[in-house]
Amino acid sequence: MSNSTVEKYKKERQKSDDIVMKYAGAPIKRFYSLDSQVYHDGALSAKTKELLGLVASLVLRCDECIKYHIMRCYGEGVNDGEFEEALEIGLVVGGSITIPHLRRAFEAWDELKQTQ
């Protein structure tokens, strides 16, 4: 995930969300707003919250969600050790069924680190 990969990802996501918003009524718009709000700094830091989002996404096995939180974790200054320990918990809680997602998570992290 080089800068250009991240930019490309964001553009595609935006394009998709534009289509969602073309049809969305108030509840979907409110859900989107809520989904952004819960990751803001508060009693817990945005960094900790992104780690929570990452582990929740890993145990529920959603690659797009994992990828999104990896980019956000990286942006919030999560380091290698913190990233790895969060994924350890996801792996132990969620079991070997999460391993394909774990692989893609470390690949995305590795790419992100090498190019930024």
Add this chain to the structure above:
Amino acid sequence: MSNSTVEKYKKERQKSDDIVMKYAGAPIKRFYSLDSQVYHDGALSAKTKELLGLVASLVLRCDECIKYHIMRCYGEGVNDGEFEEALEIGLVVGGSITIPHLRRAFEAWDELKQTQ
């Protein structure tokens, strides 16, 4: 999902099912038959049943199943408002983990509407 996309999808599905049927014993064949039967008109209309299948597929996060029920919903005359409200329920029940599937659902719906 233009007419040709829908046709292509149906052909691939048929090709896959031909391979399943090459190996399938009676229980798999009976399951396939049951899976078709429960969506027929009855006390509930086929249209309502397709919406039930759509929401079940969204909360269980199966893109192929969502896509299939979108095409069937479209065929049963579901309109934009009905489609959006069904997905709203799926989103609220299933949470933000369903959002990547929600995006693809609206993209497929949008494509279907523009080309048919």
Add this chain to the structure above:
Amino acid sequence: MSNSTVEKYKKERQKSDDIVMKYAGAPIKRFYSLDSQVYHDGALSAKTKELLGLVASLVLRCDECIKYHIMRCYGEGVNDGEFEEALEIGLVVGGSITIPHLRRAFEAWDELKQTQ
């Protein structure tokens, strides 16, 4: 689920929600509000929406959620045939793993019908 059982259920739910609200910040309150809003009459009737909520709850195997939507379905005038056909879809989509919940769903429905 006689009238008194329904009342008891509602009271316990309210008591629990009072504790949630004692701690809840804005996002949880907004989620609760959203969770109520998506089941209101709109392009789809409240009755259809409750059936969507019921099937989503069955395939995700949440007894409390199933029970709640059963009471709401009953209140919206869902009849035996409609109820059964919605559960059929949940069973076929979600598989035999839903059977224990299916049993409790029919037991609750049967009790509700006999006492109201």
Add this chain to the structure above:
Amino acid sequence: MSNSTVEKYKKERQKSDDIVMKYAGAPIKRFYSLDSQVYHDGALSAKTKELLGLVASLVLRCDECIKYHIMRCYGEGVNDGEFEEALEIGLVVGGSITIPHLRRAFEAWDELKQTQ
């Protein structure tokens, strides 16, 4: 799970299924029949099939389903080592989230062994 516990369990299950069957249309009846059929002796023995049902139930975390397959495994002559190794796989595939079910599985097995 003494003989009397197993008997009690079977009676309750039958009573529940009687209520299901009071409302069930053809698809639910066919599903029940299918659900019985796939565990019969065939290319795989009934014993192996019960182990498959047990592990599927463990990773999907359904206590009633686990309990049912434990009784059936016991009936098919599964021994301690076979039972433990099947659960090992379920634990590793499904992760620590299965541990509460794993505990109840070994408790049921232990009770079954001590009283029969």
Add this chain to the structure above:
Amino acid sequence: MSNSTVEKYKKERQKSDDIVMKYAGAPIKRFYSLDSQVYHDGALSAKTKELLGLVASLVLRCDECIKYHIMRCYGEGVNDGEFEEALEIGLVVGGSITIPHLRRAFEAWDELKQTQ
């Protein structure tokens, strides 16, 4: 969850685990050891790790797991605001299907706070 409730809970858990260990081969023992190890202080604090375990348990909807991590969070000095914000994320990621577990989580937290 008064001190005596917590003690009772620990005793029952130990009793169950004693039965697991009566049958467990090396892999289950290693899994248990791993399951303890990943929550130790490291690059991330034990406190953050317990919050990760809590949110993972909420989105996977396991009451026993939630309860366990609540007791551990309390022991690690998590405060009301931190606890609530972690659950907010779980609710938004996992959807309304988590609400019954959310209710029990706040009830357990409330009880824990009032009696210790």
Add this chain to the structure above:
Amino acid sequence: MSNSTVEKYKKERQKSDDIVMKYAGAPIKRFYSLDSQVYHDGALSAKTKELLGLVASLVLRCDECIKYHIMRCYGEGVNDGEFEEALEIGLVVGGSITIPHLRRAFEAWDELKQTQ
């Protein structure tokens, strides 16, 4: 899945795991070791264990995991009838939501058989 497809798959998997291991601490390494250990011959044969892994992967709907266990089942001498009956159980337990994975499973099996 010809020999060359299987080889390609193994190489990609190895490449991914190399990246995982670049970051992995002791718990992830131990989990990987455990994940290999539970499928070894023991009270249950490796063949039966691969079938358990296959069905667990099907009901949890993980294509990579299914693919992996299919190759291993094939290697352990599972025949068509055994393979089909294991998948029957997965389909009935997991429901129609598993059908897209079932299709890919039979396609992979069919390819494997035709080219080896």
